[in-house]
């Protein structure tokens with residue numbers, strides 16, 4: 001339904017979006033995730049047709065957003081990061097004005113939107129007196145005026161307090177049941193909570209495009225177990241760890257810096273010199289018990305055992321700082 005094909009956007013000599021391609025099917029809720037300046041807003045503005053790509057094509061239901069702009073634009077509701085509301089207007093008047101400009105019958109649609117977006121109690125208040133959470137809801141009502149099939153929300157929870165965030169997310173989930181939604185955010189947890197799929201953008205390029213759940217299993221669950229033991233060499237320890245069922249690999253290391261000091265390979269202990277190694281684990285497995293049994297079984301003495309999970313935050317940091325996990 002939305003096809004972005006090899007799209008780039010330059011501002012002068014600066015390339016903000018650099019040859020990105022993806023397609024979004026009807027009904028998907030997709031998160032555009034990336035750090036500040038990654039190119040999320042520029043991408044969204046191009047999808048809405050408000051900004052022309054320097055290269056590439058964007059199709060909405062097979063039609064070029066630029067060449068058939070009015071028809072395609074009617075399918076899209078857009079809420080910019082700071083919804084440009086007329087703050088000296090009463091909420092109800094503002095929505096009626098938006099309806100009039102967009103050629104929508106306000107008498108039916110405005111009360112509907114007030115219900116849908118939870119605006120009933122602020123309809124007669126001045127927009128300048130509304131909390132940021134309510135202003136976002138008014139912005140959402142504006143974006144939904146023409147009952148668009150596609151909703152594009154630029155950082156919809158930015159600047160909200162924790163309670164407002166929960167409320168606005170709930171609203172987005174509800175609205176997303178019957179629409180295609182694209183949400184930009186730099187909050188990983190938001191994508192996990194709201195989106196079926198995540199497209200990670202870094203420096204104008206796509207760093208990852210994956211169903212949200214798969215991102216977790218592909219990257220988020222790998223872990224490593226740090227082991228220090230006495231009675232063997234680091235090489236012997238690594239070889240033994242590498243043969244454990246579920247181990248993806250093991251290597252000898254010089255020791256670990258920990259909160260309580262350092263365990264250095266070669267350090268003297270009452271049980272002999274300390275050996276250190278790291279064993280990596282694929283998927284959800286936890287090898288700590290197996291490591292403990294292995295070390296005891298070999299007649300060595302366990303001095304340290306620690307689990308390091310590769311969290312989704314780590315994945316995000318690696319993907320958006322030029323690292324490559326794919």
Ligand SMILES: Nc1ncnc2c1ncn2[C@@H]1O[C@H](COP(=O)(O)OP(=O)(O)OP(=O)(O)O)[C@@H](O)[C@H]1O
Nearest residue numbers: 011014016034035036037038039040041042043186
């Ligand atoms: N009109 C413009 N003229 C010049 N540079 C621009 C323009 N619009 C955006 N940029 C630059 O393009 C890059 C991408 O900006 P964009 O707003 O798309 O990022 P973003 O991912 O939405 O970031 P944020 O989370 O901070 O909103 C930034 O470096 C920005 O300064």
